[in-house]
Amino acid sequence: MNTHIPIEILQQFDVPGPRYTSYPTADRFVEAHGEAQFIQSLQERKASARTRTSPLSLYVHVPFCASLCYYCACNKIITGNYQKAVDYLDDLAREIDLLLPHLGQTQTVSQVHLGGGTPTYFTDEDLHRLMNLLQTSFHWQSAGEYAIEVDPRTVNDDRLHQLWAMGFNRLSLGIQDFDPKVQQAVHRVQTLGSVSGLMQTARQIGFASINLDLIYGLPLQTLDSWHNTIEAVLQLRPERLALYGYAHLPVRFKPQRHIDVHALPQASQKTAMLSMALERLQEAGYVYIGMDHFALPQDSLSIAKRQGRLHRNFQGYSTRPDGDLLGLGVSSIGSMGASYVQNAKSLDEYSDLLHQGKLPVVKGVALNRDDLARRSIIMALMCQGRVEMAGIEESHLLNFTHYFARELTKLQDFVEQGLVKVDSHSVEITPLGWYVVRAIAMVFDKHVQADGQRAHFSQIL
Ligand code: SF4
Incomplete structure (x- = not known):
């Protein structure tokens, strides 16, 4: 598909809307669907054929970051106190200990995603500990997709080798924009040279797929500066690309209060940036997967799209058939049978529940x-x-x-x-x-x- 995109169509639909990583969306989850209902759905999986025929996916949320990006809308904790991360690892071990009796020891896993926050906030030693915990608690399929979100500022070549040795085969790098002025305005400075070097090393090591995340609509971005970023990305040629529109919601997301609203591009400029990126990426050979996602034609996501095998889960588009997803860690969302559940959003509540011997699920919905x-x-x-x-x-x-x-x-x-x-x-x-x-x-x-309440x-x- 390579279509000219009329700007007026993009403008007409520039309204708030769900991303449909689930349906119903997470704002429909209720407290009445909590730990007891989740335990029942875990036990149903344990007893059902799904245990043998449909491997689990795991999502692990690591909420810590060393510094604040001003555009951030994620559930994260900015801290220089590393002990918090050590304690969190203990809590993750508690959570798995509480889950396994209901789920059984024979669950196979074909997909793991470590997201954040910044998963690479953990030292290599602690990441090894976490991976060891996951690999001894579940049977990992040899041909699975094991991905980690990487803040390029937190890794070097040696760390990439370590990530590979731990069992990761996919990387997702947060880039957003390569323009130094834009990077300063959002408090996230990382050079094109450092990202390029990391990608080169990752490819030499053997990582099967590298994804880059970009954001348009950031302060001080212009159509020209954004064009330069897109051209730089095309030189790097990642297997996958995600292109997100920045939504300025400072009442809801406090970090965004650092952003000078007058430095933000107008809605019409934002649309022009999107339109240019959509056309340029496709001209350069990328397949538009849908929503914000692109992939090279030989990437498994593009192949799955051609063959009508695409799926969608909480990480976005996936090549794996819909199956049960176990969300571990603070605020994680999981999907089990015909239900969704979400863990406590605050670290204190998450940890307190685990210390009381309870699973930290606080809400959900049965479909x-x-x-x-x-x-x-x-x-x-x-x-x-x-x-x-x-x-x-x-x-x-x-x-x-x-x-x-x-x-x-x-x-x-x-x-x-x-x-x-x-x-x-x-x-x-x-x-x-x-x-x-x-x-x-x-x-x-x-x-x-x-x-009609779509503003959130x-x-x-
Ligand atoms: S954007 Fe990512 S790295 Fe930056 S503060 Fe948010 S979660 Fe942390």
Whole structure:
């Protein structure tokens, strides 16, 4: 797909919306769904065939960072007190100890993602300890995807060798922008030379895939400076790229109060930056996976997209079939059977619950029949760009055109703009529609449609 992207389409859909790493989205989780319900879903997995046929994914949240990036909207703790990280490692061990009796000792894992915060805040010794803990608690598949988010300022060549030796085979580097002025304005300075050197070493070591995260809409960014960053990234040629729009929400995210609002690009400039990046990346051979993600044609994500095997989980797009995801650590979200759960968001509460011998799950949701049908549709749109009505009818025992009559009417606006095609068998997103796929998926989100309260979500673009 390589389509000219009319700026007016991007502008029209520049409104807040969910990222659909889950459906229902995390703002729908309730306290009534807590530890007891989670234990039940763990035990159901243990007793079911899923234990043998569908490996687990693990997400481990490491919340610590050495310094504050002003654009940050993550759950993190800025600290120079390393003892907190040591204590946290003990808490992770407690959490796994509490989980295993319900889950059993025979669970296979095919995907691990360490995110943050800054996972490389841990010393090599402590990261080894964490990996050892995970590898002795679960059976790791030899051909799995084992990824770690890396702050380039915290690693050198030797550390990359250590990460490889620990079992990681994928890296995700936080870049955001290479312009020195922009880096200073967001308090995150890292040179192009250092990132380039790290990527070269990582490739020599054998890392299968390197992802770079970029952000457009940051203070002092201009179309020209952003163009330079994109060109520099194209020279580095990472296997995967994620391109996020900066959402300035200083009331909600305190670090953003350091950002001079007058230095932020206007909405129209932001859209122009996105449009330029979308066109330039595709010209340079990247495949637009969907939402904010790009990959080289030979990357497994692009292959999965071509073959209609893309999936979506809390880390974004994935090549692995939907399965159960165990979220470990403070604020982590997991998905088990037809339910989602989330751990306590504050480190104190997370740790206190574990010290009381309780799993730190504080909220979640069990999906009902309607949620399950809508989740199938939203994920099919986000991943395959197509929903077969007969498939939904068969899996969810409903009449599609009758059950979703209101949604099909709403889709007519998108049809008229050439973003969606609807016939009596399917709903299909056009090449142009892929750029606003989130807005199209939102039509099937009962909660967003019911309350129209979308301001707490990030911008769609
Ligand atoms: S952006 Fe990443 S490294 Fe920076 S403060 Fe936030 S979590 Fe830490």
